[in-house]
Amino acid sequence: MTDTDAQDDETSVTRVRTLADLAKIAGVSPGTVSRALAGNSLVNTKTREKIEAIAREHGFRPNQMASKLRRQKTGVIGVAIPLGHDERQRISDTFFMTLLGHLADELTEKGYDLMLRRVIPAQDEDWLDRLIGSGMVDGVIVIGQSDQFERIEDVADGYLPMVVWGNHQEGQRHCVVGTDNRLGGKLAAERLIASGAKKLAFLGDTQPIEFAARFAGAIEVAEKLGVPIRALPAHLSPERTGEEIAQHLQEIEGKVDGIFAATDTIAVACLKKLRERGTDVPRQIKVVGFDDLPISGQTVPPLTTVRQDIAAGAKGLVDLLLRRLGGDDTESLVLPPHLIGRESA
Structure with missing residues (x-):
């Protein structure tokens, strides 16, 4: 038996115990594996078939209790702030703190908790997939499109309960709340x-x-x-x-x-x-x-x-997200800006 044959034989009998094991073999993230095995349309057909084939080959069966838990409501909304354009920006920025304060108030009144993540996309390309596939949140609010527009667009094709604070462009697929x-x-x-x-x-x-x-x-x-x-x-x-x-x-x-x-x-x-x-x-x-x-x-x-009416924006983000959690494919909300004249100009 050659060394190559031995390696192939060893791979074929490797026991895949977790989603992470299967993800490593398939060359994708654990979140992608989870969604593929659940038949989620967020994963394209070719990738899903590849993952399913590897799972069959290794006799992998996802943990049914974990799957059940992922289908249950968590009462938590994930709030992600992607900093692709300025990695050293801080969540303590006054704008973020103002918007987050209003969001926390709105979500709490609706009976939800908030889970906050500051994301550096250059260090975690699958940040949005992992958050959605974590089983820890019922829906996602993204604050700012940064340089992640295409990533957000891709996810929006197969994941309904997501609303983004940002700029609206004609023809975009993700739901956004923001100022003109x-x-x-x-x-x-x-x-x-x-x-x-x-x-x-x-x-x-x-x-x-x-x-x-x-x-x-x-x-x-x-x-x-x-x-x-x-x-x-x-x-x-x-x-x-x-x-x-x-x-x-x-x-x-x-x-x-x-x-x-x-x-x-x-x-x-x-x-x-x-x-x-x-x-x-x-x-x-x-x-x-x-x-x-x-x-x-x-x-x-x-x-x-x-x-820009940040309080109204926070309310719009939560209202649209809750409608999407109920299955409604909502339109975006664009708020009008207003000039506030003071002494600097």
Whole structure:
């Protein structure tokens, strides 16, 4: 007998005791194996047939009690925050904490607990599959599409009880709740220009879908009115934001007189750096943020911003998810933005 024959013979008699054992042989995640053996349409036909064949070959039978438990209600909703575009961002970010607070209130009132996961997709490509297949949650809320749009779209094809906070695009398959970000960007640019700004900058990362839509709206208005606008990348991780903003402000001194910050968090950091430089806001530079977080009315000067109704968004996320848990294939909910005029522009 050759070494190859011996290896093949050893593989053929290997006992597969767990989903993890079977997943290792099939080259997929345990969650994919679980769904394949349950006949879930989330797994494509070719992969499911491959897994079923391997299971038959090894005489594998899934634990019936575990399967039964997975079919029972847990009373828990999984909330995932994927950070594919900025891995060092923190859940302690004011926007996340505001939205999570409202979500916790809504879910608790409906009799559900919340299980929170901060996800780094580069370290866990199957993050959404594993959460759904864990048997620990009845449904999933994803906060932010980040750079995971296609992953979310794929899962939405076969998994109904999932709702996403983010930006809605025509033709997308996953259900989303969020603000009309493009319109919000238009409102911000219009305010800056109406206040006398003649050279604009967008301060923030333009890769995340929501931020890209805000920048696109600002560009539309700026081009229509003949006002130049540039993008200045800024991350949301605390250890990088201040340094990046300080560098940008040094580079654009005298070249920009209106800043549209992608978030209030960035805008607040910008106001701080401008104050440290002795720059008068709004006389020398006007600043508009986005979110209308509680801190925006407490800055010096108070921040003009585009308000997205986070409380209404949280309620919409929970309401749509509960309808989906009941089998209703719901439409997305797009909330209107509102300009909140204060002293910074």
